[in-house]
Amino acid sequence: MQRRSFIKKTALSAGIIGLSSKELLAAILHQPAYKITMLRNDVGIFTEKGGTIAFYISKTGIAVIDAQYPESSIHLIDELKKLQDKPIDYLINTHHHGDHTGGNISFKGIAQHVVGHENCLSNYQRVAAEQHSEDKQLFQDITFKDSWQTKVGKESIRAHYFGAGHTSGDALIHFENANIVHVGDLMFNKVYPFIDKKAGASFTNWIKVLDKAQSTFNNDTIFVFGHGSNNQVTGGKEDLKGLQNYISQLLTQVGSAIKQGKSKDEILQMTSIENVGEWKDEFKLIKANLEAAYAELI
Ligand SMILES: [Zn+2]
Numbered sequence: 001m002q003r004r005s006f007i008k009k010t011a012l013s014a015g016i017i018g019l020s021s022k023e024l025l026a027a028i029l030h031q032p033a034y035k036i037t038m039l040r041n042d043v044g045i046f047t048e049k050g051g052t053i054a055f056y057i058s059k060t061g062i063a064v065i066d067a068q069y070p071e072s073s074i075h076l077i078d079e080l081k082k083l084q085d086k087p088i089d090y091l092i093n094t095h096h097h098g099d100h101t102g103g104n105i106s107f108k109g110i111a112q113h114v115v116g117h118e119n120c121l122s123n124y125q126r127v128a129a130e131q132h133s134e135d136k137q138l139f140q141d142i143t144f145k146d147s148w149q150t151k152v153g154k155e156s157i158r159a160h161y162f163g164a165g166h167t168s169g170d171a172l173i174h175f176e177n178a179n180i181v182h183v184g185d186l187m188f189n190k191v192y193p194f195i196d197k198k199a200g201a202s203f204t205n206w207i208k209v210l211d212k213a214q215s216t217f218n219n220d221t222i223f224v225f226g227h228g229s230n231n232q233v234t235g236g237k238e239d240l241k242g243l244q245n246y247i248s249q250l251l252t253q254v255g256s257a258i259k260q261g262k263s264k265d266e267i268l269q270m271t272s273i274e275n276v277g278e279w280k281d282e283f284k285l286i287k288a289n290l291e292a293a294y295a296e297l298i
C-alpha cells in the first residue's frame with residue numbers, strides 16, 4: 001500500500017520550514033497530499049479532504065464507503081486500481097452531504113451500485129435540485145429503510161439505520177468480519193458537531209442513535225468517524241460516549257437557560273458548553289449548535 005504524507009497546510013500558508021522533503025515536493029507541485037491507512041482484514045481508510053472514506057479491497061471484491069469530493073475521490077480510485085484493477089462492487093454513502101457524496105460522480109461507470117438510506121437519497125436529490133447540480137451527481141440506485149446486507153469477496157457488509165441524528169438519513173456501515181463500522185457524521189470526534197436541521201436532524205434523537213450504536217457493536221469494534229480533531233478518525237465506544245456527553249450537556253445548558261427565562265438572543269451569545277471534556281469548537285459551530293438545541297427544546 002502506497003502511503004503519502006498528510007500535510008494540513010500548503011507551503012504558502014504554513015511556510016516551508018519544518019516540512020519533510022517529500023512534503024515540500026508535494027507542496028511545490030501542488031499535489032494534494034492524502035493518506036491511506038489499513039486497519040485490519042483488508043479494510044482501510046482514506047483521508048484527504050472532507051469526510052473519511054473507508055474501503056474493503058480483495059481479489060474477489062471491492063466496496064467503498066463515502067466519496068469525499070470529485071478531486072480527492074480520483075486519488076482513492078487510482079490507489080485502489082494499483083491494488084486491484086477491477087470494477088467496484090458497491091459505493092455506499094453514510095449520508096448525503098457534499099463532503100461525502102461530491103465524489104460519487106467519479107465512480108460513474110466504475111461502481112456497479114450506489115447504496116444509501118432512503119432519506120439519504122431524498123436529501124441528496126433535494127440539495128442537488130436546489131443547487132441545479134443533478135448532472136454532477138451519482139445518486140443511489142439501491143436504498144433501504146432499516147437495514148441492508150451484502151457479501152463482497154469474503155466480507156459481509158451490513159448497513160444499519162437507527163433513526164435521525166446528524167441528518168434524517170445517517171447509516172452505519174459495518175464490515176462484519178473485520179468488525180469495523182463507518183458511522184459517518186454521527187461522529188465528530190473531539191469537535192463540536194455540525195447538525196443539519198433542514199435535513200431532519202435531531203440532537204435529542206442523536207443521543208439515542210449513539211446508544212444503539214454502543215449496544216449493537218462490541219468492545220472490539222473499530223469505529224470510523226466522519227470527522228475528528230487532528231485527524232483522529234478512528235476510535236471506540238468511549239469516543240461515542242464523549243460526543244453523547246457533549247450533546248447532552250448542550251441540551252442541559254440550553255434547557256436551563258430557557259427555564260431561567262433567557263431570550264433566544266441571549267442563549268445564542270453563549271461562547272462555550274461546559275463539562276464536555278476534550279470537545280472543542282474547531283469548526284466554529286457553537287451558535288448553530290445552540291440554535292438547533294433551542295429549536296428542539298422550546
Ligand atoms: Zn462530513
Ligand SMILES: [Zn+2]
Pocket residue numbers: 095097166185
Ligand atoms: Zn455530514
